[in-house]
Amino acid sequence: MVDSKRITFTKNIFIPVTNMCRNNCAYCGFRRDIGSAEAHIVPPDEAKAMLERAAAFGCKEALFTYGDAPEDGRFTDVLHQIGYSSLTSYVYDLCIAAIDLGVLPHTNGGVLSESDLGRLARVNASMGLMLETTAHLSAHRLSPMKDPATRIRFIEAAGRLRIPFTTGILVGIGETVEDRKASLEAIRDVHRKYDHIQEVIVQNFMPKPHIRMAHAEPPTVAEMIDTIRMAREILPDDISIQAPPNLTTCLFEYLGAGAEDIGGISPITRDYINPECAWPSIEGLRAQGLDLRERLPVYPKYIGRGWYGPEVKPLIEKYADKEGYCA
Numbered sequence: 001m002v003d004s005k006r007i008t009f010t011k012n013i014f015i016p017v018t019n020m021c022r023n024n025c026a027y028c029g030f031r032r033d034i035g036s037a038e039a040h041i042v043p044p045d046e047a048k049a050m051l052e053r054a055a056a057f058g059c060k061e062a063l064f065t066y067g068d069a070p071e072d073g074r075f076t077d078v079l080h081q082i083g084y085s086s087l088t089s090y091v092y093d094l095c096i097a098a099i100d101l102g103v104l105p106h107t108n109g110g111v112l113s114e115s116d117l118g119r120l121a122r123v124n125a126s127m128g129l130m131l132e133t134t135a136h137l138s139a140h141r142l143s144p145m146k147d148p149a150t151r152i153r154f155i156e157a158a159g160r161l162r163i164p165f166t167t168g169i170l171v172g173i174g175e176t177v178e179d180r181k182a183s184l185e186a187i188r189d190v191h192r193k194y195d196h197i198q199e200v201i202v203q204n205f206m207p208k209p210h211i212r213m214a215h216a217e218p219p220t221v222a223e224m225i226d227t228i229r230m231a232r233e234i235l236p237d238d239i240s241i242q243a244p245p246n247l248t249t250c251l252f253e254y255l256g257a258g259a260e261d262i263g264g265i266s267p268i269t270r271d272y273i274n275p276e277c278a279w280p281s282i283e284g285l286r287a288q289g290l291d292l293r294e295r296l297p298v299y300p301k302y303i304g305r306g307w308y309g310p311e312v313k314p315l316i317e318k319y320a321d322k323e324g325y326c327a
Helices: 044-056 073-081 087-100 114-121 148-160 177-194 221-234 251-257 282-287 300-305 310-319
Strands: 006-016 061-065 104-108 126-128 165-171 197-204 240-242 261-265 291-294
Touching: 006 044, 044 087, 061 087, 087 104, 087 114, 087 310, 104 310, 114 126, 114 148, 148 165, 148 177, 165 177, 165 221, 177 197, 177 221, 197 221, 221 240, 221 251, 240 261, 282 291
Parallel strands: 006 061, 006 261, 006 291, 061 104, 104 126, 126 165, 165 197, 197 240
Antiparallel strands: none
16 A cells, blocks of 8 residues: 555646547557548637636646647648648647646647757646657557657657656556666666656556457556556656556555656546546545645646746746645
8 A cells, every 4th residue: 555655646638639640559549540530630619618628627737648740641631621730830829728728738749840849848838758668569560650769869859958758658568577677767867868857657558449459468467566666766766657547446556666646637538548447536536545736737846947838937836836836
């Protein structure tokens, strides 16, 4: 069981900007092919209505999630239909809309060019990209942007721009224990150079019936506990370890193994990546004995340094208490 340590979380809204992606990972149930009936971009009016609900519910974080933008003329046509020439331009405007409503953006949008990264950094409290693994896996055979070196270079680019950053590893997609160790060491080494990684998610693969890895065995609870312990041993103390609370029935064991954060919990939207896994309620977790403290999408260390986009500065100054958590 977890001890009495304080566990952090954010109250957020999850906005899946688009499910069209350049990659085609064997374990992903979210992606859809361009032109298919289920392929979509969230329309501007719908996204803004979601943000208005978030503000009404007191959410402090807008999580904008999407994969790597397809290099396909049909995707460009879809963007033109909503009035944009690029996905980055659309997400930039969504971030401004969130800020105007009092919600802090956190964008996780695949591997971006350094110019796009710098542009979005101005309107984000923090940003993110899952490393997933440094191993070359068959699960990524159809996913050019899952090349480990490409993803590490992007995380380094965020460090050069002083962007508070969230990354993580995905456990159970064909990697070995040594691969997990190497991935965590790679994250540690980037942080030692740039000091910008605020949290690392240790996330378990969840099989789904319609994916190519539908029959793959997910990691066991023991494997996850061992991986979280390994992460805590390898990563510097100033990097928080996150265990997603909706992907396990053993959250207390994961917290006891070294996780200190449970990430975003939305009172409004589901987890669109794992829609079968409902968020727990904040009140329910507290009733089970968790000492929860709400944080902003940028961690206190980086609030103190001013490492966040200039457009979000007024909101951060409004919301942060003297310790850098939600007032």
